[in-house]
Amino acid sequence: MGFDEMDVDTIWLDGEFVDWEDAQVHVLTHGLHYGTGVFEGARCYDTENGPAMFRWEEHLDRLYQSGQPYDIEIPFDREELTDATVELIQRQDLDSCYIRPVAFYGYNELGLNPSNCPVQVAIAVWPWGAYLGEEALEEGVDVAVSSWRKYSSSQIPTNAKTTGPYVNSVLASLEAKDNGYTEAILLNKEGNVAEGPGENIFLVRDGEIYTTGLAESILDGITRQTVITLAEDLGYTVHDGATISRGELYTADELFFSGTAAEVTPIRTVDDTEIGAGTKGPVTDEIQSKFFEVIDRRTDEYEDWFHYV
Numbered sequence: 594m595g596f597d598e599m600d601v602d603t604i605w606l607d608g609e610f611v612d613w614e615d616a617q618v619h620v621l622t623h624g625l626h627y628g629t630g631v632f633e634g635a636r637c638y639d640t641e642n643g644p645a646m647f648r649w650e651e652h653l654d655r656l657y658q659s660g661q662p663y664d665i666e667i668p669f670d671r672e673e674l675t676d677a678t679v680e681l682i683q684r685q686d687l688d689s690c691y692i693r694p695v696a697f698y699g700y701n702e703l704g705l706n707p708s709n710c711p712v713q714v715a716i717a718v719w720p721w722g723a724y725l726g727e728e729a730l731e732e733g734v735d736v737a738v739s740s741w742r743k744y745s746s747s748q749i750p751t752n753a754k755t756t757g758p759y760v761n762s763v764l765a766s767l768e769a770k771d772n773g774y775t776e777a778i779l780l781n782k783e784g785n786v787a788e789g790p791g792e793n794i795f796l797v798r799d800g801e802i803y804t805t806g807l808a809e810s811i812l813d814g815i816t817r818q819t820v821i822t823l824a825e826d827l828g829y830t831v832h833d834g835a836t837i838s839r840g841e842l843y844t845a846d847e848l849f850f851s852g853t854a855a856e857v858t859p860i861r862t863v864d865d866t867e868i869g870a871g872t873k874g875p876v877t878d879e880i881q882s883k884f885f886e887v888i889d890r891r892t893d894e895y896e897d898w899f900h901y902v
């Protein structure tokens with residue numbers, strides 16, 4: 594669904610609430626030419642206790658940290674960004690939404706050195722359902738190993754959520770969709786499993802859980818951290834620094850994606866090979882159910898993960 598079909602009318606830009614159509618930048622904006630921006634994707638959930646931003650503090654931490662390699666100093670503090678986001682959600686009367694903060698080098702001059710460009714910051718929120726579809730959450734998705742490799746963390750910091758390098762994810766997503774798959778899995782430069790274009794990946798084998806480690810050129814997903822905590826609290830052994838070879842994907846008992854967008858999505862086939870029984874496996878089901886119980890606030894546990902609007 595396009596933005597124009599959504600009931601949203603306000604964006605926060607550089608400290609001001611502006612009308613949606615007035616949230617503009619100059620075509621010579623540094624970030625537009627060189628991808629010198631950092632961003633976040635968070636969700637506000639319609640919980641049993643009212644709208645609440647999920648793991649907002651961790652998303653803010655990552656936003657500020659993402660800027661560090663690029664000397665992007667966000668000229669607003671955590672409280673200002675939090676207040677702006679809460680007010681955006683309230684003003685537009687949203688119960689649940691996606692939250693997109695972005696900070697980027699703006700307009701002043703164009704050259705590879707961005708130091709003379711101002712850092713601009715925007716926050717937008719909009720209604721958003723299940724990213725890969727409701728059916729995907731139940732039945733699982735069909736994925737393909739991409740012919741594009743994930744760029745290496747020795748080339749571009751993969752633990753920073755930087756706008757420009759997302760062309761890598763765009764290429765992988767386009768290829769997967771063009772070939773009839775819902776999503777891609779990217780291997781890293783070494784040829785081991787990295788992650789999805791916008792998701793981390795988990796593998797279940799013999800009742801234990803594995804997820805690729807930070808040295809595998811992945812983004813340290815906040816949903817990844819959430820799943821690790823939930824799984825450990827459910828009593829599972831989680832290997833969160835795993836190196837997973839491509840071959841292990843096909844013989845896994847279960848595979849699933851985690852992400853703010855994808856939440857906890859089972860993977861039912863990889864390159865047309867059925868994973869386990871070719872449907873949502875029991876471990877994935879238990880973790881996914883717990884995840885939804887937590888974000889719906891049908892439990893009092895993990896209350897500090899929520900920032901009520």
Ligand SMILES: Cc1ncc(COP(=O)(O)O)c(C=O)c1O
Pocket residue numbers: 634762788789790791792793811812813814815816817851852853854
């Ligand atoms: C490349 C990549 N990996 C993993 C994730 C999952 O991260 P999170 O759970 O913080 O949304 C995302 C989404 O932001 C992503 O873009």
